[in-house]
Structures are given as structure tokens and as C-alpha cells.
Amino acid sequence: MVAVAAACGGSSAAGTGGGAGSSGPCKPADSPVITLAAYSNPYDAYGKLTSTFAADWKDKHDQSLIFQMSFGGSTTQAQNIVNGFPADVYASSTATDVETVQDAKLITSDWQNAPDNSIVATSVVGFMVRPGNPKGIHNWSDLTKPGIQILTPDPAQSGGARWNIVAAYGAAMRGQVPGYKANDPADAERLLEGIFKNVTVLDKSANDSFKNFESGNGDVAITYENQALAGIAAGSEDQFVIPPSTVSIQTPTVVVDKNADEHCVAPIADAFVKYLHTPDAQDVFQSVGYQRPIDVAAAAKGSDGYPPIHDLFTTDDLGGWDKIVNSTVFGQDGAFTKAFQAAKG
Numbered sequence: 001m002v003a004v005a006a007a008c009g010g011s012s013a014a015g016t017g018g019g020a021g022s023s024g025p026c027k028p029a030d031s032p033v034i035t036l037a038a039y040s041n042p043y044d045a046y047g048k049l050t051s052t053f054a055a056d057w058k059d060k061h062d063q064s065l066i067f068q069m070s071f072g073g074s075t076t077q078a079q080n081i082v083n084g085f086p087a088d089v090y091a092s093s094t095a096t097d098v099e100t101v102q103d104a105k106l107i108t109s110d111w112q113n114a115p116d117n118s119i120v121a122t123s124v125v126g127f128m129v130r131p132g133n134p135k136g137i138h139n140w141s142d143l144t145k146p147g148i149q150i151l152t153p154d155p156a157q158s159g160g161a162r163w164n165i166v167a168a169y170g171a172a173m174r175g176q177v178p179g180y181k182a183n184d185p186a187d188a189e190r191l192l193e194g195i196f197k198n199v200t201v202l203d204k205s206a207n208d209s210f211k212n213f214e215s216g217n218g219d220v221a222i223t224y225e226n227q228a229l230a231g232i233a234a235g236s237e238d239q240f241v242i243p244p245s246t247v248s249i250q251t252p253t254v255v256v257d258k259n260a261d262e263h264c265v266a267p268i269a270d271a272f273v274k275y276l277h278t279p280d281a282q283d284v285f286q287s288v289g290y291q292r293p294i295d296v297a298a299a300a301k302g303s304d305g306y307p308p309i310h311d312l313f314t315t316d317d318l319g320g321w322d323k324i325v326n327s328t329v330f331g332q333d334g335a336f337t338k339a340f341q342a343a344k345g
Contacts, residue, residue: 026261026266028264028268029264031063031064032063032065032263032264032268033065033263033265034050034065034088034089034265034268034269034272035068035069035070035086035089036067036068036069036070036088036089036090036091037069037070037077037081037085037087037091038069038070038090039071039074039091039092039093039097039205039206039251040072040205040207040208041160041205041206041207041210041230042091042226042251042285042289042291044230044288044289045284045285045289046069046091047069048284048288049275049276049281049284050067050272052284053065053271053275054066057271070085073157073158073159073160073204074093074097074158074160075097075156075157075158075159076158076205077090077097078097078098081104081106081256081259082100082104082106086259086263088259088260088265089254089260089269090107090253090254091120091251091253092251092254093158093160093162093163093249093251094159094251095112095250095252096162096321096325101256105258106256106257106258107254107256107257107258108257109254109255114254115274115277116294117250118252118253118254118273119250119252119294120252120253120273120276120281120285120294121251121289121291121292121294122249122291122292122293122294122296123224123225123226123227123248123249123251123290123291124167124242124246124248124249124292124312125164125222125225125246126222126223126228126240126241126246127143127220127221127222127223127241127243128210128220128228128231128239128240128241129220129241130238130239131237132239135148137219137241138241138243139171139176139177139243139244140167140171140172140177140191140243140245141178141179141191141194143194143198143220144191144194144197144198148219148220149198149200149218149219149220150195150198150200150218150220150221150222151199151201151209151212151213151217151221152164152202152209152221152222152223153203153204153206153208153209154204155330155336157204157205158203158205158206158209159206160205160206160209160224162330163224164222164223165192165330165336166315166324166329167243167246168188168191168192168195168222169191169192169318169328169329169336170245170246170247170313170317170318171244171311172187172188173185174245174311176243176311177191188335189336189338190339192336192339192343193338193339193340193343194343196339197343200217200218201217206223206227207227210223210227210228210231214231214236214238224249225290225292226290226291227290230289230290242307242309244310245312246313247312247313247315248292248296248299248300248312248313248314250294250315253273254273255269255270256269296312296314299312
């Protein structure tokens with residue numbers, strides 16, 4: 001925090017971004033520091049993206065940038081920002097985590113109506129299994145088999161965990177899971193209860209959960225495709241299975257306006273977020289970060305290394321995040337809330 005504050009210059013007026021109550025425009029440091037808080041697993045992509053953007057900025061503006069980056073569970077990162085972590089840019093796993101920061105009045109822009117609704121990349125939920133898939137995991141119903149040991153993150157800390165739950169719920173509601181009726185919340189709840197009876201570990205982030213699986217724990221990890229493909233590229237012999245029906249993980253990245261203004265880096269932070277939507281940045285997300293295209297139809301179609309998906313749905317197909325969070329899935333009487341209570345007692 002001290003380094004970021006120092007990057008603004010010494011006076012309190014300079015730290016206000018030229019907003020109300022300031023005595024003049026905010027003057028950035030000679031080498032501005034931009035702090036990025038991100039959900040746990042796109043660190044390779046953001047490492048490349050920040051270095052490329054900084055090099056291009058240096059060429060165009062003769063100004064050296066310093067990116068400070070923090071990675072962790074998406075919800076934990078949102079809570080950290082609300083509690084004072086000085087992020088100028090927040091790369092979230094879910095729109096609801098961005099809303100947490102917005103509700104604290106740290107985000108003032110109309111990010112939901114920004115280009116691509118602020119979504120910079122997508123992935124899908126699937127299953128990391130042991131070589132040869134010895135437990136025969138192909139669809140969500142297979143996760144309810146007796147004796148299967150499942151790893152998935154903690155939904156209280158991880159956006160990835162909530163995506164995993166929404167994927168299972170949505171697949172059941174859409175009639176794509178054998179033995180479970182379409183459009184039947186009670187049956188979707190039954191599926192979630194069967195899955196979570198087999199969950200043995202709830203790690204704090206998707207990245208931690210994946211690493212735990214790769215260290216030899218469990219039979220299957222419910223995880224992001226991009227996390228799985230990165231692990232396989234790094235030498236993992238485990239396999240990734242995509243069920244017939246799964247959710248499009250749509251991840252937004254936004255400027256934390258209040259912080260960026262105070263740190264005198266708002267124009268740079270804005271430019272960086274806009275850069276993430278360019279073809280060059282999208283290529284990095286897909287080639288380095290193993291993400292799918294923003295367009296859902298293109299993501300479902302697949303490409304080299306990315307198999308097509310029979311039924312790729314979005315949270316909008318389930319009524320939107322507000323409905324999912326407050327009633328159908330995570331609300332007091334939501335399918336997951338009741339299923340988890342029943343599964344874990």
C-alpha cells in the first residue's frame with residue numbers, strides 16, 4: 001500500500017485524482033504503479049498481458065509502468081478491496097464479486113454496459129480426473145457415485161466454487177443429466193446433495209483446489225478448463241472431461257475507480273482494461289491463459305485444443321446472477337444452500 005501511495009506523489013491534493021475537493025489535477029509518478037487484484041488462476045495470462053501493455057505504453061508515452069499483482073479467491077479479493085487493499089484494477093471471477101466492490105462505492109463506472117459487459121475471457125466447468133478416467137466420470141450424475149472423492153473450492157471464498165455449483169444446477173435444470181428431471185429445482189437440489197456428499201476438501205481458491213488434486217488427493221476435481229489445460233501443458237498426466245452440459249464462465253475485469261483516481265493512475269488503468277478487449281490481448285487469454293472466446297457461440301463451437309460443447313449455457317439462461325445468488329441456488333431456500341446442509345449435516 002505504501003508503494004502505491006508513493007507512486008502518486010506526496011501531497012494529499014495529488015492523491016485525489018483531481019476530483020471534488022482537490023486543488024488541481026493529479027500528477028502521476030514518473031514510474032506509476034498499477035495494482036491488479038485477480039482471481040486465482042489467470043496469473044500466466046496476466047503476467048504476459050501486463051508486461052506487453054507496459055512495453056507498449058513505454059514506447060508510446062516514454063513512461064515506465066510497474067504492475068503489482070495479487071491472486072486469490074475472487075470473493076476474498078473483493079472483500080480485501082472493500083477492506084482497503086489498494087487495487088486499481090480488479091479481475092473478478094464473477095459479476096457478483098464486482099458488485100460487492102461497487103456496493104462499497106469504489107467502482108463508479110457503468111461497467112455492466114461497457115464493451116463486452118466488461119467480460120474479458122471465458123472458460124467452462126469440467127472435471128479433472130486421473131489418467132484413463134478409472135472412475136468413469138463423464139456427466140454430473142457420475143459425481144454422485146458412492147465412494148467418489150471430489151475436490152472443489154469453498155463457495156464462501158471462491159468464485160470458481162460458485163461457477164462449479166451453478167454448472168451442476170444448470171445442467172440438471174436443463175434436462176441434461178441422466179436421472180434428473182428438467183426444470184425441477186428439487187431434482188437439481190438432489191443432484192447437488194449427492195455431489196457434495198462426496199466432496200472431501202473445500203480449498204480457499206480454485207487454484208489451491210487444483211494444486212491439491214494434482215498433489216494426489218481425490219478422484220476428481222471440479223475445475224475451470226483453463227486451469228486444467230494449463231496443468232496438462234505443465235506436465236500433468238491427469239485428464240480433463242467436459243460434461244455434455246456446462247456453464248460459460250464469464251469473467252469481468254474492471255477499474256476500481258476510487259482507488260485509481262486516488263493513485264493518479266485512472267487513465268492508465270482505463271487504457272489497460274480497454275486493451276484486454278483487443279484482438280492481441282484476446283489471443284494472449286486464449287493461447288497463454290487457455291481461455292475461450294468471449295462470444296458464447298464461438299466458445300461452444302470450440303477450436304484446436306478446445307472441444308465443442310453440446311449444451312453451453314450462461315447465467316442469464318438461469319435468470320441471472322441476482323436470482324441465482326438471492327433465491328434459486330444460494331439464497332436461504334436455494335438449491336445449494338439446502339443441499340449443502342443436507343450433505344454436511
